Amino acid sequence: MGRAEERRARQRGGHRAAPRPRRSSRAASPAGPAGPVGHGRRRTRPGASGKTGVRRLFTWRKILGTFLGLCLLGIGGFILLYLLVPVPEGNAAAKLQSNVYKYANGTVLAREGEVNREVVDLAKVPKDVQRTFVAAENKTFYQDNGVDLKGTARGLLNTLSGKGAQGGSTITQQYVKNYYLSQEQTVTRKLKELVISLKVDRRMSKDDILAGYINTSYYGRNAYGIQAAAQAYYRVDADELTVEQGAYLAALLQAPSQYDWAVASQTSKRLAKNRWHYVLDNMVEEGWLNASERRGMTFPVPKEPQGTPGMEGQTGYLVDAANAELARQLVAQGAVDSEDDALAMVKRGGWTMTVNIDKKKQNALEKAAEEQLTSKLDPEKRKVDANIQPGAVSVDPKTGKIVAMYGGVDYLKHYRNNATRRDYQPASTFKPVILAAAVEDGAETQDGEPITANTGYDGDSRHQVVDNGDKVGFAPPNEDDVDYGDVTVQTAMNKSINSVFAQMGVDVGMDEVMEVAGRLGMDTDGMEAVPAQTLGSMGASPLEMAGIYATLDNHGKKVTPAILASAEHKDTVVDLPDPVGDQVISREAADTVTSVLTGVVDDGTARASVRDNPERQGQQVAGKTGTSDYGRSAWFTGYTPNLVTSVGLFGEDAKTGRQVNMAGATGTLPGKGRVNGGGFPAQIWAAYTFGVMDEVTKFDLDTDQGAAVKPSYTPTPTLEPTTQAPTSEPPTSAPPTSQSPTRTPTGTPSQTPTQSPSQTPTTQPPTSTPTDGTTPENPLFPDSEE
Known part of the structure; x- marks a missing residue:
């Protein structure tokens, strides 16, 4: 039995076909146009080929070739993108403008837009405080090349699929987004962010990048940069921050409006504390903080916020409510990744809002x-x-x-x-x-x-x-x-x-x-x-x-x-x-x-x-x-x-x-x-x-x-x-x-x-407020309406 015959037998059901009786050349049929049929030659029936149309179309060689071609095309496209996309001029301070807020009748309610930022040299920020930001956002900062390819790819896919923001950006990428680009959630912006981050990492030292990051980030309370944040949350200058305070400011960057202690819900306060612990634990893991010193640290509760001059009375409440509503709409329309990014965009100014x-x-x-x-x-x-x-x-x-x-x-x-x-x-x-x-x-x-x-x-x-x-x-x-x-x-x-x-x-x-x-x-x-x-x-x-x-x-x-x-x-x-x-x-x-x-x-x-x-x-x-x-x-x-x-x-x-x-x-x-x-x-x-x-x-x-x-x-x-x-x-x-x-x-x-009157519950609610004037936790009956 020949190999071709065995193969056909396997395709028919895995059984070897019974051998056909050999015919001599003398018993062969008359020669056709192509001449006589010799020993071992057989006619092929239409459709009896060993490969179907699909198998002929998708062979492993073709698939591999297509994959390699796409890879080469992608690499070529990225190289072209790298060559064509320059590092732009910084936009963090030069393009800031005031926001104008108007009443329904057109009269001006308020003007806001003088950004609360003071750039400080990294040398004025304690080394341990610097490291809190690295521990919070990017532990491999000092070793990486400025980008997180997996995180960027995930962000691109989520942008294309409309799933919104995902973590994973390096400190360099976040600095580039803050200083050179914008908070917009688009594929173009993310690709530019990737390319510019690679270039910035080659041109700038890690210390310069870290300084730029902590000086351009938005910390909530209208505070841009670590100096403004130190004053807004702890009433101290950046060079006086403790490690505990620095860890809280670093934790804030994940969700400034949610983690601000003055306005956070109980759930948000728990999340903020968890993030604070995460930062300090990472510092211990990296060898930047002594474990025994870490165990003795307590959460540094921030000071109450102080309103911005010119926002007295009800004005500040109305302005904040308008800003928050605009930020929600920007997120809902896919313009930015998160409400915090949107709020930072609004705070940068240039808006005219009518309430x-x-x-x-x-x-x-x-x-x-x-x-x-x-x-x-x-x-x-x-x-x-x-x-x-x-x-x-x-x-x-x-x-x-x-x-x-x-x-x-x-x-x-x-x-x-x-x-x-x-x-x-x-x-x-x-x-x-x-x-x-x-x-x-x-x-x-x-x-x-x-x-x-x-x-x-x-x-x-x-x-x-x-x-x-x-x-x-x-x-x-x-x-x-x-x-x-x-x-x-x-x-x-x-x-x-x-x-x-x-x-x-x-x-x-x-x-x-x-x-x-x-x-x-x-x-x-x-x-x-x-x-x-x-x-x-x-x-x-x-x-x-x-x-x-x-x-x-x-x-x-x-x-x-x-x-x-x-x-x-x-x-x-x-x-x-x-x-x-x-x-x-x-x-x-x-x-x-x-x-x-x-x-x-x-x-x-x-x-x-x-x-x-x-x-x-x-x-x-x-x-x-x-x-x-x-x-x-x-x-x-x-x-x-x-x-x-x-x-x-x-x-x-x-x-x-x-x-x-x-x-x-x-x-x-x-x-x-x-x-x-x-x-x-x-x-x-x-x-x-x-x-x-x-x-x-x-x-x-x-x-x-x-x-x-x-x-x-x-x-x-x-x-x-x-x-x-x-x-x-x-x-x-x-x-x-x-x-x-x-x-x-x-x-x-x-x-x-x-039926007789109802029974009294086995656990009675308190009948008066505790003598210390505080609120009892989890009362059995929270409402005693008049």
Whole structure:
């Protein structure tokens, strides 16, 4: 059997074919045109070739040849690129210009752009501090050729695929990006960065490159370069920095806005500390720091930031908010890798930004905050007065424009914007979201009753929440531990009864509640869908709550509050998204919530400050108060058909920044001076809203419940408040009696009770603030709304 025959046999199935009988040449067929067929010659049938078309096309020789050809082409292209791309003139200082910010009416709000930078010689930076930056960013800096090919290739691929920024750049590459190029996220810029980095590494010493890097990097707090950063964070010159302080500044470069200790969330503070440890551990690994010395180091908490001159009052807050929004848009449009890179680009200047702030409304909001609260604060008389931090945001629900913002008493005195911070609990201002989810989902009680404004619930304090007959281990107290017995949803909203909304959240399903919260505009990333969230135990900002309520006011169409009206840089105009988006919940669901919230003003916790305000003049108002446990935050978020405003009051220790109780503020409140959402926040809201009101308006609601739904009856408390002092508002119910309620958590008021009162949770929440004035960690019940 010949080799060709064996090969064909293997192709047919791996079996050797039976030998064919040999034919002599005499028995061969007559000769054809090509002559006689000799011994061993066979005709080939069409298609019987040993190689198919695909195999002929993709041979290993062709594949290898193609690969080598591409490699040669790439090498040739890179060599050409290397020859053609020069090292440009540095652009870090020469091209800086001022940013101009304008009000909505075109008048100038502020000019900012004198970059806070002072270049220092590397010799003036302690050697150990120099090494913190190498340990943080590029341990092989002193040995490499200035580029990280793997990191650059990864960055190119992610740019092409739209995945955004990835780490991996060397110190040389980052210096080139800072000084010679820009922060733009493009393939062209990344290729130029690669080539220029190779050339710079050949021309400059490592010390010169490192000096350039630490002098051109952006550290946050408007600080460019290590000298400005040393002053901004530690009030010292660069030559006085310790290794610990240098490690923090080096750690900052990964995420300046996120790791700035003054504004960082608890999660960000943990990440910043982890990065700080990473830097110091790398120094030990490289032999630059003694291990025993490393063990004795403690985290150097930065000083509080100082505002930029010219940014006093509310100006700095507005400028920072505009810069932050522009930075987010630049990232969203793929212009830069990260918000920190974008913010650095914005801070370099040359921008003209027009904000949506209405100067008249802005002045009115500032005046309301001063007259109703800040003028009454006297830290010299009362220590607690130094801890009161107000914040507010006002939004046009039809356009999504932020027409006024109050960030704090003064940007130069309190750097953090209270209008945008989201580290305090919104408390009972979250309750309307639960009702919105119930109506949107067509949810029912445990007894199968549709949830509407007139649906009955058990309003007893500490009533055990149940799910399909099983206790879920959650039984929150009501304000002052008051039992209300049978109540409607309308009354529960008016009186902010915790037990009702805890049960409603489980009836709806907490996953659905949090999903609707996200649709309305709350940042729910990382939030657990647990019953405790019904009490508003998550963090939120006045800006966030204003957006949620604006969406309700806008009949369920999503409103994302926007401070920027336009942004231009030379000949470039940034496209800004429409603040008003799609329908995220039905109009009926949104309007039903609005209808119910009018009752909070007319017959609930906001009546003293809003309903009876002489400036109201018949204006229809919907809103909700909120007061977190231990009196750390107090809220009123309310709206008319044309204006939504969220006012928050936060207890922040003036020295440590910790959350504290605000009891006793201004010294004018009765009893223990408890600060409630129906007090100062509602008073600021009313003074501002009624002061800028052009006309009296009514809600146009699409709901069969009508506007200003009245409770079906007035509830009668059944227990004397025992844990907290009464509020400053007049009572609206009869004195408590000794009657004990026996109602189940669902059904209508007319149903016959079938169950005894709920059990008390095994772990009791604290009934007062700790004697040291600090905030207890992880309270069991974060909300005790009035």
